[in-house]
Each structure stands twice: as structure tokens, then as C-alpha cells.
Amino acid sequence: MKTTMNAILKNKPTFGGLELLEVDIPKIKDDEVLVKMKKTAICGTDINIYEWKEWAQRTIKTPMIIGHEFVGIVEEVGKNVKRVKKGQLVTGEGHLVCGVCRNCLKGGAHLCRETVGIGVNKTGIFAEYAAIPEANIWAIENENIPLNVISCFDPLGNAVHTALSFDLVGEDILITGAGPIGLMAVAIAKHCGARNIIVTDVIPHRLEMAKKMGATAVIDVRTEKIEDCFPALGIKEGIDVGLEMSGNPHAFRDMVRVMHHGGKIGLLGLIPQDTVINWDDVIFKCLEIKGIYGREMFETWYKMTAMVGSGLDITPVITHEFDYKDFEKAFETMMSGQSGKVILNWEA
Numbered sequence: 001m002k003t004t005m006n007a008i009l010k011n012k013p014t015f016g017g018l019e020l021l022e023v024d025i026p027k028i029k030d031d032e033v034l035v036k037m038k039k040t041a042i043c044g045t046d047i048n049i050y051e052w053k054e055w056a057q058r059t060i061k062t063p064m065i066i067g068h069e070f071v072g073i074v075e076e077v078g079k080n081v082k083r084v085k086k087g088q089l090v091t092g093e094g095h096l097v098c099g100v101c102r103n104c105l106k107g108g109a110h111l112c113r114e115t116v117g118i119g120v121n122k123t124g125i126f127a128e129y130a131a132i133p134e135a136n137i138w139a140i141e142n143e144n145i146p147l148n149v150i151s152c153f154d155p156l157g158n159a160v161h162t163a164l165s166f167d168l169v170g171e172d173i174l175i176t177g178a179g180p181i182g183l184m185a186v187a188i189a190k191h192c193g194a195r196n197i198i199v200t201d202v203i204p205h206r207l208e209m210a211k212k213m214g215a216t217a218v219i220d221v222r223t224e225k226i227e228d229c230f231p232a233l234g235i236k237e238g239i240d241v242g243l244e245m246s247g248n249p250h251a252f253r254d255m256v257r258v259m260h261h262g263g264k265i266g267l268l269g270l271i272p273q274d275t276v277i278n279w280d281d282v283i284f285k286c287l288e289i290k291g292i293y294g295r296e297m298f299e300t301w302y303k304m305t306a307m308v309g310s311g312l313d314i315t316p317v318i319t320h321e322f323d324y325k326d327f328e329k330a331f332e333t334m335m336s337g338q339s340g341k342v343i344l345n346w347e348a
């Protein structure tokens with residue numbers, strides 16, 4: 001039997017790059033399953049680790065196998081595993097939670113204060129095999145869902161968690177940032193019956209993609225103001241629901257300005273700590289602002305599986321696929337800004 005595997009690691013704390021190395025296949029604990037990877041998707045977090053951004057320097061202990069977005073087949077189950085079966089098609093939640101804190105016990109595991117990230121604080125899944133706790137496994141029974149889509153359930157879950165935090169039916173929505181997650185949010189808002197979906201970005205190619213996903217209006221904020229599209233769309237009093245998905249301070253500031261009184265904002269984008277906004281807008285317009293981290297365990301997973309099964313289509317967001325051995329090309333593509341989600345294929 002094979003005892004070693006290929007894996008993509010941040011091997012040393014150096015700027016730029018990752019290494020493809022041969023390492024031992026992980027041994028599963030009693031409550032874990034061994035997943036044989038089919039496809040994995042590259043996330044902005046992986047790019048931060050690749051480039052060795054300040055956050056990564058503070059957070060990643062090398063050597064570390066990175067990656068957390070995956071789909072694969074269960075190859076082996078630990079002896080205490082009950083629900084998950086060998087041979088099942090699975091993806092999984094990338095946040096490991098303690099299971100015993102107040103929030104975990106009340107069914108709010110996404111609010112666990114001990115959250116640990118796969119591929120960040122703990123061995124990741126950019127490898128031929130990965131050991132994952134049974135509690136984190138999400139099995140896929142619908143055979144019609146494409147593997148590439150399943151491999152993106154983690155970021156799709158970010159978009160679903162943010163968008164479903166608010167009632168979108170008949171509402172005017174603003175999504176700032178047409179990255180992969182913002183683009184998925186467009187499809188979700190449309191699926192849920194939003195009236196208008198306005199999307200902003202600074203990259204024309206991404207705004208084109210937003211149109212394809214169903215945006216009612218797209219705004220290049222370098223040259224246009226968000227409000228300029230309101231008359232044509234019949235928006236008289238401002239935006240009802242804002243989904244911040246750029247992490248850009250200007251985008252957040254613009255959003256606060258165009259919100260309707262009593263409007264609601266979901267903050268997913270990682271905004272810099274020193275971002276300044278006009279607090280008068282927040283207070284006098286009585287805005288509700290909700291921070292979003294990860295996915296609700298496992299309500300978000302349930303909802304997204306159901307929505308994908310009933311017609312939510314995110315396939316246009318997945319633009320490239322590479323053999324895992326060509327990971328350098330895959331990362332370059334992702335970093336170019338000219339892609340949506342980029343997939344690594346492990347089924348050579």
C-alpha cells in the first residue's frame with residue numbers, strides 16, 4: 001500500500017511561492033475520515049499564504065500543507081465514525097470548533113471562540129489525501145451537482161451565509177466587490193427573489209461576469225457613482241440590503257452612503273482595522289451591520305445544497321482548472337485578477 005503522497009506546502013517562511021513535496025499520507029484518528037481528493041479550489045487565503053502577506057507571517061507555522069476547499073471520496077473511516085461511510089462523495093467545513101463552549105452547545109458553532117482553520121492553523125487539503133474530523137464532513141447525495149461546484153462549497157457558503165442573513169425578497173441589493181464570492185452572491189440574491197442587484201468593482205472583466213450572473217446594474221466605481229443608476233432602476237430611497245464583499249474601505253464607505261434608512265449590511269470582506277466611515281449614516285439612518293465569519297454549521301450547508309439542487313448555478317464563476325502539478329500556473333491565474341475560481345485537479 002502507498003504510504004506517501006504529493007502535497008502543496010508552505011514549506012519555509014519565505015515570500016512568494018509554495019512547494020510540491022512528497023510527504024506521509026496522514027494517519028486518521030478514531031473520529032476522523034481519510035478523504036482521497038478529487039478537486040480542490042484556490043481561495044484568497046491561499047494566495048495570502050503564497051505571497052506571505054503580513055497576516056500569513058503572523059499566522060502560519062511552516063511547514064504547512066495549505067488549502068481548505070475540496071471534494072473527494074472517503075477512503076477510510078476511524079473506528080468511532082458513525083455517520084460517514086467509506087466510498088461517500090464529500091466536501092467539508094474548513095473551520096474546526098471546540099464543541100463544548102456556550103455557542104457550540106447551543107447550536108451556534110460558527111460563533112465558537114476556539115475556531116481553528118484547516119490549511120491555516122491545521123494541516124490542509126492540497127494533497128492527495130487528507131484526514132478530516134467526521135464532524136466537519138458534508139456528504140453529497142445529489143449526483144447531479146458537478147464536482148467543481150462541490151469543491152467551491154466553502155466560499156459559496158460564505159456568500160450564502162452573508163446573503164441569507166437578510167430577507168432579500170423584492171429588495172434592492174448592493175454587492176460591493178465582484179470577486180468569486182461577490183459573484184456567487186449575485187446568483188443567490190437572484191435565486192432568492194431580489195428586485196435589483198447592483199454590483200460594484202474596479203475590474204471591468206469582473207463586472208462583465210457580474211452581469212452574466214444576473215446583476216441588474218454594474219458600476220465601475222473608478223468612473224461612476226452608485227446612485228447614478230438609481231433613477232433607471234426605480235430606486236427612490238436607497239439600498240435595502242448591502243453585502244460588502246471587497247474588503248475595500250472605499251467600498252464600505254460608498255455602501256453606507258447609499259443605504260436606505262433602516263437598511264441592513266452584511267460585512268464579509270476583510271476591511272482594514274483603520275477604516276473610517278461616516279458614522280452619522282449608521283446612526284441617523286439606523287443601519288444594522290452584521291459581521292460574517294465562515295458558514296453556519298450546518299444550516300448554511302443545508303441551504304446551499306438545497307439551492308444548488310434547485311437551480312442556483314455558480315458554474316460561470318469557475319473559470320479555470322489545472323492539474324495539481326501545475327499549481328504555479330493556477331496561482332498565477334488566480335492572482336492576475338482575470339479569473340473567477342481556479343480548480344486544482346488531483347485525479348491524474
Ligand code: NAD
Pocket residue numbers: 043044158176177178179180181182200201202203206221245246247248250251267268269270271292293294
Ligand atoms: P477578491 O479579492 O477576489 O474580490 C474582491 C473584489 O473587490 C475584487 O474583484 C476587487 O477588484 C474588488 N474591489 C476592490 N476595490 C473595490 C472598490 N473600491 N469597490 C468595489 N469593489 C472593489 O475576494 P473574494 O475571494 O471574492 O472574497 C471577498 C472578500 O471576502 C475578501 O475581502 C475576502 O478576504 C473576504 N472573505 C471573508 C471571509 C469571512 O469569513 N469573513 C471568508 C472568505 C473571504
Ligand code: ZN
Pocket residue numbers: 097098099100101102103104105109111112113114
Ligand atoms: Zn466552541
